[in-house]
Amino acid sequence: xxxxxxxxxxxxxxxxxxxxxxxxxxxxxxxxxxxxxxxxxxxxxxxxxxxxxxxxxxxxxxxxxxxxxxxxxxxxxxxxxxxxxxxxxxxxxxxxxxxxxxxxxxxxxxxxxxxxxxxxxxxxxxxxxxxxxxxxxxxxxxxxxxxxxxxxxxxxxxxxxxxxxxxxxxxxxxxxxxxxxxxxxxxxxxxxxxxxxxxxxxxxxxxxxxxxxxxxxxxxxxxxxxxxxxxxxxxxxxxxxxxxxxxxxxxxxxxxxxxxxxxxxxxxxxxxxxxxxxxxxxxxxxxxxxxxxxxxxxxxxxxxxxxxxxxxxxxxxxxxxxxxxxxxxxxxxxxxxxxxxxxxxxxxxxxxxxxxxxxxxxxxxxxxxxxxxxxxxxxx
Numbered sequence: 001x002x003x004x005x006x007x008x009x010x011x012x013x014x015x016x017x018x019x020x021x022x023x024x025x026x027x028x029x030x031x032x033x034x035x036x037x038x039x040x041x042x043x044x045x046x047x048x049x050x051x052x053x054x055x056x057x058x059x060x061x062x063x064x065x066x067x068x069x070x071x072x073x074x075x076x077x078x079x080x081x082x083x084x085x086x087x088x089x090x091x092x093x094x095x096x097x098x099x100x101x102x103x104x105x106x107x108x109x110x111x112x113x114x115x116x117x118x119x120x121x122x123x124x125x126x127x128x129x130x131x132x133x134x135x136x137x138x139x140x141x142x143x144x145x146x147x148x149x150x151x152x153x154x155x156x157x158x159x160x161x162x163x164x165x166x167x168x169x170x171x172x173x174x175x176x177x178x179x180x181x182x183x184x185x186x187x188x189x190x191x192x193x194x195x196x197x198x199x200x201x202x203x204x205x206x207x208x209x210x211x212x213x214x215x216x217x218x219x220x221x222x223x224x225x226x227x228x229x230x231x232x233x234x235x236x237x238x239x240x241x242x243x244x245x246x247x248x249x250x251x252x253x254x255x256x257x258x259x260x261x262x263x264x265x266x267x268x269x270x271x272x273x274x275x276x277x278x279x280x281x282x283x284x285x286x287x288x289x290x291x292x293x294x295x296x297x298x299x300x301x302x303x304x305x306x307x308x309x310x311x312x313x314x315x316x317x318x319x320x321x322x323x324x325x326x327x328x329x330x331x332x333x334x335x336x337x338x339x340x341x342x343x344x345x346x347x348x349x350x351x352x353x354x355x356x357x358x359x360x361x362x363x364x365x366x367x368x369x370x371x372x373x374x375x376x377x378x379x380x
Contacts, residue, residue, distance in 0.1 A: 001122040004101050005043035008108035013042045017132040021139060027334060029289055031130035040133060041122040042142055045108060047376060051115020054375045055147035056368060057327060058097030059126030059133060062089035063350050070352045084355040091346030095356035096150020097122060103368035116376035119144055126327050129288035134327040138335045146301035147331045147339035156306055157341040159213050159321030160329040162249040162292035167242055167284040168193050168266055174239035183237030184275050187230040190241035196269045197225055197245060210250035213321030222323055223247045248323055251292040293329040299338040308370040312363050
């Protein structure tokens with residue numbers, strides 16, 4: 001990323017986040033990896049002054065491609081076939097970030113004198129909700145009058161959902177498998193928790209509606225059981241089991257309300273079971289802890305981006321919300337910067353055979369470039 005930016009003599013800042021500095025922030029969450037050899041890259045095109053500044057932001061980290069055996073192509077190959085670029089991270093979201101890079105490089109190559117600064121950010125840690133990426137850029141002093149993140153979809157998204165991860169730990173009673181009838185299998189007890197959480201998900205889907213986010217997704221919110229583990233030996237009754245989950249919500253709720261609902265669900269299941277009543281499961285909140293956020297649909301950056309997208313695409317993209325969280329939340333909540341996401345179309349998001357549409361990347365780069373010109377040539 002730094003090499004691409006330096007080709008047109010953009011001022012580039014490359015640094016590894018400092019854990020001790022991040023720990024001081026109220027939004028800090030512990031993540032499973034340190035920051036050695038995991039730099040953020042920020043390039044700045046300085047304006048001549050008295051103009052509006054714009055941040056273009058994208059995350060470089062991706063989720064696991066497993067099971068790789070299910071892919072029809074190597075997930076790291078970046079194979080282009082039939083107008084699609086295939087591979088993990090192509091749609092989420094290296095495609096959008098690449099389009100931003102070429103938009104800024106084109107403006108620099110044409111030597112167009114902007115009034116306001118353009119700040120392009122390649123950040124880490126978005127996929128785990130960590131503070132070492134976009135929040136680290138804010139703490140380093142990078143601010144703008146607005147921000148665009150190149151996340152999909154090809155609609156102007158103004159809502160970042162609230163997200164928390166939690167773990168439910170269930171205790172059983174170990175016994176030799178030859179006397180399994182004397183034990184209490186924690187895996188079986190965890191299955192009751194699993195079903196209760198599925199029921200809670202269905203209830204929330206039916207009762208929690210946020211229309212702007214349902215334009216893009218069929219549902220406003222989801223509760224997902226992502227992992228389940230239990231026991232440690234085939235010949236021993238499982239004495240422990242745990243489920244790790246992700247719950248999301250819209251701006252009509254708060255984190256404390258959602259946490260209370262989850263904890264109450266676990267408590268009710270435990271109360272209905274003689275063993276769990278006397279050996280209560282434990283709910284632990286870890287990792288992601290993001291409140292929902294929203295940029296005003298009448299914000300100038302929303303109008304500017306939609307106008308330029310309409311010019312390139314032939315129709316003005318609609319304004320939507322999302323059931324996922326993204327890095328717009330850091331700008332909105334902690335920097336008072338209106339932020340939206342707008343990216344290409346594709347498929348396989350966090351799934352098998354991810355791809356991005358190549359023509360969309362070309363169109364997107366044009367849209368970003370026009371928006372930069374429209375925004376940064378204006379007097380503040």
